[in-house]
Amino acid sequence: PEWKIVEKNGVEMLERKYEFPDFASALMFTERVGKLAENEKHHPSILTEWGKVTVWWWTHKINGLHRNDFIMAAKTDSLYQPLLKDYIES
Amino acid sequence: PEWKIVEKNGVEMLERKYEFPDFASALMFTERVGKLAENEKHHPSILTEWGKVTVWWWTHKINGLHRNDFIMAAKTDSLYQPLLKDYIES
Numbered sequence: 001p002e003w004k005i006v007e008k009n010g011v012e013m014l015e016r017k018y019e020f021p022d023f024a025s026a027l028m029f030t031e032r033v034g035k036l037a038e039n040e041k042h043h044p045s046i047l048t049e050w051g052k053v054t055v056w057w058w059t060h061k062i063n064g065l066h067r068n069d070f071i072m073a074a075k076t077d078s079l080y081q082p083l084l085k086d087y088i089e090s
Numbered sequence: 091p092e093w094k095i096v097e098k099n100g101v102e103m104l105e106r107k108y109e110f111p112d113f114a115s116a117l118m119f120t121e122r123v124g125k126l127a128e129n130e131k132h133h134p135s136i137l138t139e140w141g142k143v144t145v146w147w148w149t150h151k152i153n154g155l156h157r158n159d160f161i162m163a164a165k166t167d168s169l170y171q172p173l174l175k176d177y178i179e180s
Contacts, residue, residue, distance in 0.1 A: 027120075027121070027128075030138065031121055034117040043139075043140045045137060045139045046120075046138045047136070047137045048124065048149070049133075049135045057134070
């Protein structure tokens, strides 16, 4: 439910902001999302800040949203809770 | 020379955009800038995209620019050329 469709420079994208307790855990999430992107050959924009990460998914080739973007959004969500758990326990 | 002073939400920041040949090298740069930030306990915003990374430095405590931001900007630059060299040779 936290994903929303936004328009940036005339292109529709999926956007979600994730919260973290500090910069290090935000950076770790960015790294994991980036690795996922490389594995899937589908690349988001990722804004890493102190305590938060914003992710945008869209399909460059069609300059908009495709079914695959929604799948990538769900996969991004699946990286979030485990990371927080690992991080708090470490 | 590529750093410029910009205003975001009423706060002056240093901004520079770095270019890369692909997503993986951009992500690698983000990770290195993030590690630098953690070491220095001074945290930028970092936007990672396919082929580019944008970095913003400012001092949260004063909501603006401090001498240390300019030092961090120079240190960020010093991570850029070596990364491109490592990456192309690997």
